[in-house]
Amino acid sequence: xxxxxxxxxxxxxxxxxxxxxxxxxxxxxxxxxxxxxxxxxxxxxxxxxxxxxxxxxxxxxxxxxxxxxxxxxxxxxxxxxxxxxxxxxxxxxxxxxxxxxxxxxxxxxxxxxxxxxxxxxxxxxxxxxxxxxxxxxxxxxxxxxxxxxxxxxxxxxxxxxxxxxxxxxxxxxx
Amino acid sequence: xxxxxxxxxxxxxxxxxxxxxxxxxxxxxxxxxxxxxxxxxxxxxxxxxxxxxxxxxxxxxxxxxxxxxxxxxxxxxxxxxxxxxxxxxxxxxxxxxxxxxxxxxxxxxxxxxxxxxxxxxxxxxxxxxxxxxxxxxxxxxxxxxxxxxxxxx
Numbered sequence: 352x353x354x355x356x357x358x359x360x361x362x363x364x365x366x367x368x369x370x371x372x373x374x375x376x377x378x379x380x381x382x383x384x385x386x387x388x389x390x391x392x393x394x395x396x397x398x399x400x401x402x403x404x405x406x407x408x409x410x411x412x413x414x415x416x417x418x419x420x421x422x423x424x425x426x427x428x429x430x431x432x433x434x435x436x437x438x439x440x441x442x443x444x445x446x447x448x449x450x451x452x453x454x455x456x457x458x459x460x461x462x463x464x465x466x467x468x469x470x471x472x473x474x475x476x477x478x479x480x481x482x483x484x485x486x487x488x489x490x491x492x493x494x495x496x497x498x499x500x501x502x503x504x505x506x507x508x509x510x511x512x513x514x515x516x517x518x519x520x521x522x523x524x525x
Numbered sequence: 526x527x528x529x530x531x532x533x534x535x536x537x538x539x540x541x542x543x544x545x546x547x548x549x550x551x552x553x554x555x556x557x558x559x560x561x562x563x564x565x566x567x568x569x570x571x572x573x574x575x576x577x578x579x580x581x582x583x584x585x586x587x588x589x590x591x592x593x594x595x596x597x598x599x600x601x602x603x604x605x606x607x608x609x610x611x612x613x614x615x616x617x618x619x620x621x622x623x624x625x626x627x628x629x630x631x632x633x634x635x636x637x638x639x640x641x642x643x644x645x646x647x648x649x650x651x652x653x654x655x656x657x658x659x660x661x662x663x664x665x666x667x668x669x670x671x672x673x674x675x676x677x678x
Binding site (some may be wrong): 366381416435437439442445447448458459461462468469474495496499502503504505509510512513514519520521523524525 | 654
């Protein structure tokens with residue numbers, strides 16, 4: 352009996368790849384469900400969000416994004432910490448904020464001009480989930496409840512950060 | 526009231542139907558110079574669109590007394606605390622000129638947002654944009670304040 356090894360191998364490869372993809376998806380879903388920013392989000396929304404998510408790792412000191420560059424999505428920090436920094440020509444970087452594990456990072460992808468407003472730098476070895484802004488926008492267009500849910504959660508964090516930033520400003524002005 | 530709402534920059538491009546919904550929970554408010562609009566810790570029961578005048582967001586610290594955190598001018602919205610727990614004002618707001626504002630009742634708004642998702646989404650989207658702009662402005666001020674003073678060495 353003639354066995355076509357090459358065909359058989361291809362099908363084994365395909366199967367392995369599918370299993371790996373499925374495992375990656377399952378893992379991403381579990382990661383998403385575990386993140387505080389997404390707590391109590393519906394399983395359907397988590398599934399949809401997972402299609403826009405990819406895991407990222409940053410070394411200590413690594414730049415995650417730079418002011419003025421296109422803002423193409425947002426991050427959920429899983430481990431580590433990220434400093435938001437502004438560069439002042441004569442003084443180098445000044446940190447305004449530290450984003451910790453369990454928090455989202457990045458709003459500039461939401462509004463024109465869609466450019467990062469500050470630098471973000473990992474100040475510890477950092478693991479994050481990145482959500483592609485273009486895919487997210489499409490998903491939100493198709494499902495208004497997802498868009499609304501995301502904006503509601505994001506604006507809550509925005510208000511908290513705004514209050515924290517003003518508190519630091521008051522502290523600095525004392 | 527509908528005309529006044531429609532002409533406010535915060536609502537530019539909003540659909541006639543959404544403007545109508547907003548108008549249904551709007552009332553016109555006038556504040557004299559120095560009048561307090563809301564106080565820290567009091568229940569936050571809605572938000573304002575400033576139509577005329579200017580409002581200072583203020584905090585009080587024992588070392589310095591009243592400190593102005595931000596100045597909000599005509600054309601801007603005022604008040605986010607009605608959106609989230611604990612639904613209490615985080616700052617004082619004081620009119621620093623004679624001020625006219627449209628007040629939107631939070632309880633009615635929450636109800637309308639739950640009934641009409643596109644309306645809720647539209648409102649949150651517009652508010653988020655202002656929140657982000659104010660956050661960026663606040664960080665810029667912080668950087669300015671944290672900069673080492675010139676002539677230190």
